[in-house]
Amino acid sequence: xxxxxxxxxxxxxxxxxxxxxxxxxxxxxxxxxxxxxxxxxxxxxxxxxxxxxxxxxxxxxxxxxxxxxxxxxxxxxxxxxxxxxxxxxxxxxxxxxxxxxxxxxxxxxxxxxxxxxxxxxxxxxxxxxxxxxxxxxxxxxxxxxxxxxxxxxxxxxxx
Amino acid sequence: xxxxxxxxxxxxxxxxxxxxxxxxxxxxxxxxxxxxxxxxxxxxxxxxxxxxxxxxxxxxxxxxxxxxxxxxxxxxxxxxxxxxxxxxxxxxxxxxxxxxxxxxxxxxxxxxxxxxxxxxxxxxxxxxxxxxxxxxxxxxxxxxxxxxxxxxxxxxxxxxxxxxxx
Numbered sequence: 001x002x003x004x005x006x007x008x009x010x011x012x013x014x015x016x017x018x019x020x021x022x023x024x025x026x027x028x029x030x031x032x033x034x035x036x037x038x039x040x041x042x043x044x045x046x047x048x049x050x051x052x053x054x055x056x057x058x059x060x061x062x063x064x065x066x067x068x069x070x071x072x073x074x075x076x077x078x079x080x081x082x083x084x085x086x087x088x089x090x091x092x093x094x095x096x097x098x099x100x101x102x103x104x105x106x107x108x109x110x111x112x113x114x115x116x117x118x119x120x121x122x123x124x125x126x127x128x129x130x131x132x133x134x135x136x137x138x139x140x141x142x143x144x145x146x147x148x149x150x151x152x153x154x155x156x157x158x159x
Numbered sequence: 160x161x162x163x164x165x166x167x168x169x170x171x172x173x174x175x176x177x178x179x180x181x182x183x184x185x186x187x188x189x190x191x192x193x194x195x196x197x198x199x200x201x202x203x204x205x206x207x208x209x210x211x212x213x214x215x216x217x218x219x220x221x222x223x224x225x226x227x228x229x230x231x232x233x234x235x236x237x238x239x240x241x242x243x244x245x246x247x248x249x250x251x252x253x254x255x256x257x258x259x260x261x262x263x264x265x266x267x268x269x270x271x272x273x274x275x276x277x278x279x280x281x282x283x284x285x286x287x288x289x290x291x292x293x294x295x296x297x298x299x300x301x302x303x304x305x306x307x308x309x310x311x312x313x314x315x316x317x318x319x320x321x322x323x324x325x
Contacts, residue, residue, distance in 0.1 A: 036192065039200045040200055043200065043204065044209075047209050050305075054204050054206045054209060055203065055204070057204040057209070058200050058201060058202055058203065058204045059202060061200065062189050062192075062193055062200060062202075063185065063186065063189045066185040066186075066188050066189040066192070067181070067182065067185040069185075069188075070181050070184050070185045070188060071181055071185075074181055080177035080180060080181055081177075082170065082173050082174035082177055082178075083173070083174055083175070083176065083177020083178035083179070083180060083181050084177070084178075084181055085174070086174040086175065086177070086178045087178050087181055087182070090178075105280055105305060105308055105309070106279055106280045106281075106306075106308045107280060107281055108279075108281045108283075109281070141170075141174060142170065
């Protein structure tokens with residue numbers, strides 16, 4: 001099976017798709033872990049943005065990291081690649097909007113992105129980082145080929 | 160042209176279908192994790208817990224504007240540093256010099272007065288100041304939601320500083 005994977009000839013675009021998948025996937029998984037372990041602290045971090053109604057705060061704090069984890073894992077292994085990339089792109093749009101809104105309101109808060117306690121202050125650098133991740137998520141969403149993925153491997157075996 | 164359009168549609172249909180599957184799996188996994196955890200987070204957040212962060216109730220900017228127009232409340236600026244702009248008539252009581260500043264304005268601020276405290280917008284400084292006002296016997300203290308930033312956005316009057324437009 002690994003031999004099959006190695007036999008695939010990768011063009012520069014395949015490498016770009018793979019790099020984007022791995023980068024976005026790893027970032028999402030990394031971002032989800034602390035939030036899953038500390039849901040209460042993450043709920044607090046979300047509340048600091050003053051955008052989420054109290055009634056949705058805990059369901060959102062429980063669900064969002066799990067979506068990040070599943071979508072991140074799907075991107076890395078290359079299963080349901082387009083769906084995972086669509087979710088990643090959607091999440092990045094939401095994060096960019098939340099950060100921009102916090103900046104517009106001069107909120108002096110931690111972003112709650114990777115670390116629920118302390119963590120990075122909301123700022124323009126975070127905004128640009130999420131815009132970059134959004135662009136990176138669009139690549140596997142629209143790419144025709146799916147290099148080094150379980151789906152491609154399964155397809156090769158079937159053929 | 161039609162073929163390209165068909166392919167584009169197929170990409171989006173696949174993406175949405177797969178995204179729904181991932182969403183469903185995430186909901187299932189989140190539910191299973193929630194059930195398995197002994198220290199599970201209640202699904203419904205208690206508003207009081209989150210509002211406890213602030214030492215006093217918050218007042219929306221629209222309500223604060225009405226208080227300002229009616230003249231029923233006194234406004235207190237608790238910011239350490241300002242850009243020169245402030246709500247007209249606001250008293251200045253900074254946390255670093257709280258007692259000195261309060262002593263200077265004590266003849267104008269009575270414990271029974273309705274006070275609206277504001278900071279830049281984070282409301283942490285206003286909350287800390289509210290706790291200190293309450294310790295000194297001021298019972299009717301509220302915090303302006305979103306601070307001076309929200310006040311400016313809502314078109315509230317600002318005297319001095321960078322807000323000559325208002």
